Amino acid sequence: MDPARANALAAMLDDRRRFAPGDALPPFFHQIYFWEATTPDALAEDGHARLGTGLIPDLGLPRRMWAGGKLAFHAPLLAGEVATKTSVVESRAEKAGRSGRLGFVTLRHEIAQAGTVKVTEWQEVVYLEERAPDAPPPRVTQAPEDASAEARRFSEVDLFRYSALTYNAHRIHYDPGFATGQEGYPGLLVHGPLLAQELLLKAARDLGPLAGFRYRATAPAIVNDEIALCRDGTALWVRGADGQLCMDATATPA
Template sequence: MQDAPLAEHRQTDLMDPARARAFQVALGSQPDIEAGVPLPPFFHQLYFWDPQPPEGLGRDGHPRVGQGLIPDMGLPRRMWAGGALTFHAPLRAGDLAEKVSVVERVEKKEGRSGPLGFVTLRHQIFQAGHLCVTELHDLVYREDPDPAAPRQVPPQAPVDEVFAEEVRFDSTLLFRYSALTFNGHRIHYDLDYARDVEGYDGLVVHGPLLAQHLMLMASRKAPLKAFRFRATAPLMHFETATLCQKGADLWVRGPDGRQCMQASIET
């Protein structure tokens, strides 16, 4: 394990209610968020943009590694592998917030498919000097796919859920979510790049968008104190997913039965 860079990144942003309402519309929900009301869990993903000039971007559209918090490990493919969130207090729409980000872990090791780089970021979000959200954000970096290598078999999802919802995705929703979160990752909107460079069957549904759906489903029953999630297989933009819950356990099941995400909550 190598030492993580000793650095932190601070940002401030006004939690604009209009942006939150735009996201509600994109999800097909009633846009009812006004200034002063609590934001739904994980809506802070819509804020704290960090735009970079074109020369500051990597080939995948993300900010180039090695120039900020994330070191360059020589691995071109980036994936949001999972995370853990603790909700200490609600973030309120229309109020100024500060986000403080640091690197918790940097590790490189050999996997079955080749070298892997792991980075964990810790974000803390404050309003009026009070800590509202702590988020651990897990990223994985890997080599380009080998077309001759056999595809890894994803895990099969449980089928014993107590509650389930179907959700559908298309390229328009993925584009709108990328725009609202200022996420330039080309696997979500550039089909040629996603298929020909990174080896996917289609546009990839954002991991945090799947997590957002799970959080919204769970929070309709009770306010969330904590949420943990791990991506286990990609979901394509043309696929229908099933959001599943059994007690404190949640998961996303693809149309062929594969598990795309697993999660747990504390209420």
């Protein structure tokens, strides 16, 4: 796990820490490792790898959203050490929603160093039908207020750098025409894992070492909007520019 890559993420997050071989990496920094490089002919229109060509089954649903996840931290991952990641499809299900047919896939990842699993991650991905022009607007939940919230704003440069670090070619994060025209969003979307990363770092700052973390994306955060990172005890959330709840989470201190 190359320290230079962790240092690049820290710089992108405006975190002044720098990591050397043997240093413990912050929680969730493993997202920038274990790239799955895909040749252009294997990509779908949205920039992701075409479904059915790898671990994710093709459910006949072309749109993809990272809906949330859960993490168990058994021991810190160390910079400069070899790591392995083992992934399985733990479950899949389909149901009908307000916007049509939905597919839900849960992936389980185990990340190990020196033969010991140090992080177990469950990643929840939802797949949707093509967006209809007359699709109903998504339901929005208002987020609680937090007087001590930390303000944050992500620019186009931030999104580009995070996409580069995670090798994420999803066009909703860098192609305004695709994000607004094809997907119907008001602008480029901030990555769900980037919001989760910010909440995890806030939880670690406020609560100390973590044993677990669970998060759920509820509404998009849009580029250049001022958002707020909020906490009440072990509950954390992201409040959007219009007061909407963009993500909620629960941290489990070690």
